[in-house]
Amino acid sequence: MIRTARTRERSLNTPLWPANYRTGMWAWTLHRISGLALSGYLIVHIIVISSSASGASGMNFDKLLAQLTQPFFLVLDLLLWAAVLYHALNGIRVLLFDAGIGARHQKAVFWGFMTVAVLAWIGGLILILPFILGQPPIRN
Amino acid sequence: MATIEKLPQHVAEVWRPPARTGLWSWFIQRITGALLVLFIIAHFWVTHFAVPGEEITFSGVSSRLQMGFFVVLDSALLATVIYHGLNGVRNVIFDFNPGPAARTAISWVVLIIGLITFVYGVNALVPFITGSPIFSL
Numbered sequence: 001m002i003r004t005a006r007t008r009e010r011s012l013n014t015p016l017w018p019a020n021y022r023t024g025m026w027a028w029t030l031h032r033i034s035g036l037a038l039s040g041y042l043i044v045h046i047i048v049i050s051s052s053a054s055g056a057s058g059m060n061f062d063k064l065l066a067q068l069t070q071p072f073f074l075v076l077d078l079l080l081w082a083a084v085l086y087h088a089l090n091g092i093r094v095l096l097f098d099a100g101i102g103a104r105h106q107k108a109v110f111w112g113f114m115t116v117a118v119l120a121w122i123g124g125l126i127l128i129l130p131f132i133l134g135q136p137p138i139r140n
Numbered sequence: 141m142a143t144i145e146k147l148p149q150h151v152a153e154v155w156r157p158p159a160r161t162g163l164w165s166w167f168i169q170r171i172t173g174a175l176l177v178l179f180i181i182a183h184f185w186v187t188h189f190a191v192p193g194e195e196i197t198f199s200g201v202s203s204r205l206q207m208g209f210f211v212v213l214d215s216a217l218l219a220t221v222i223y224h225g226l227n228g229v230r231n232v233i234f235d236f237n238p239g240p241a242a243r244t245a246i247s248w249v250v251l252i253i254g255l256i257t258f259v260y261g262v263n264a265l266v267p268f269i270t271g272s273p274i275f276s277l
Binding site: 014016032035036038039042043046047049050051053054055060061062065069084088091092094095098137 | 150151170173174176177180193195196197198201218221222225226228229232257260261263264265266267268273275276277
């Protein structure tokens with residue numbers, strides 16, 4: 001189909017335009033964005049671990065881990081945790097709908113799963129915060 | 141194509157035939173997605189919680205990877221996550237509707253990146269098992 005000025009103009013006021021997105025469309029969009037972010041993280045994660053373990057980066061594994069447990073990276077880990085939780089829980093929601101379960105109640109299912117995500121994220125925050133603040137629990 | 145008349149006007153104006161990414165790739169994306177929920181929980185548990193208070197060290201990971209089970213688990217996670225991640229990126233690119241030739245090219249590029257990433261990832265496990273990598277770059 002040829003895109004004319006008319007269709008471009010018209011397409012601004014449709015459900016396909018972000019300002020008109022509703023729950024399901026935002027869920028889909030965020031799934032894409034978090035998926036791309038996680039794919040980027042995956043590549044970086046593999047390269048960083050691999051190059052330190054194989055000695056290619058000139059930094060050995062233990063030194064790398066000492067770096068990665070600095071507060072700055074722990075804060076990034078909380079972002080990662082949020083992306084993982086969103087993508088995993090929304091992914092389970094998609095799987096359920098594909099299996100024919102719950103699609104009629106997709107908004108309620110979405111907000112239910114997001115409640116689980118927020119609670120799990122807060123759980124992660126509680127576990128990781130002492131390390132960010134430099135007061136890790138006593139180790140044996 | 142017969143369905144195009146039935147679409148609402150605002151959808152029909154921007155609608156194009158969907159990219160033929162394949163039913164199998166869709167299905168495997170679902171399977172790997174479900175597997176990843178389990179694998180990532182296992183990965184997280186093994187890395188951070190299995191031994192309370194343990195820091196992640198080369199020797200710690202090394203002694204774990206002497207057990208074949210964890211080598212299989214990590215390799216399975218690696219293969220699954222690479223498929224799911226890169227096929228997901230491919231799906232996103234295909235939603236921007238590249239032409240058939242571009243789709244084929246993109247699929248090959250993604251496949252090659254996936255294979256390289258898998259080999260690179262396995263090479264990250266080897267030093268923990270044998271003490272030195274297969275290659276170093």
